[in-house]
Amino acid sequence: MEKALLGLTAAFLLMTTGYFLGARSAADPYRVDTQYPAAAEIAAPSEAPPAAPEGTVNINTATAAELETLPGIGEKRAADIVADRAANGPFRIPEDLTRVKGIGEGTLAGLIEYITVE
Structure with a gap:
């Protein structure tokens, strides 16, 4: 029984060692080439973003x-x-605006300088 267990352990170690050694040299590394468009090819936005309000x-x-x-x-x-x-x-407080569905911390950060609760 002990010999069988020792034999199975040795076979397991040989298989896992062979697997890890073989996996390292099997594949070539990937190469990714990226092309950036020229400035003339980048489309200008069709519509300007809305202007920020005057004051708050x-x-x-x-x-x-x-x-x-x-x-x-x-x-x-x-x-x-x-x-x-x-x-x-x-x-x-202005931060209470986050209780409105769809207004999170990110939206609030863009609004905080334009809103007041006075």
Whole structure:
């Protein structure tokens, strides 16, 4: 019994050693070539991004149209802000805007300098 166990262990060690040694030299490394387009080939944006509002927008009193002037806020998101304000009351701090569905930390970071709750 001991000889059989010793034989199986030796066979296992030989197989795994052969597998790892053979796997290292079997494949050539990949080469990836990248071509960058010339500056003339890069298309200019068809539409300029909306300009940031002058001053700040009070998110507690602004209409949906006024909220749409904020960067990253479209018609749907502005309507969601107005609906949340009506359902849950005014925003106490600008960071409360994240309670609106679809507005996370990233969106808030782009808005924080343009909004107020005064």
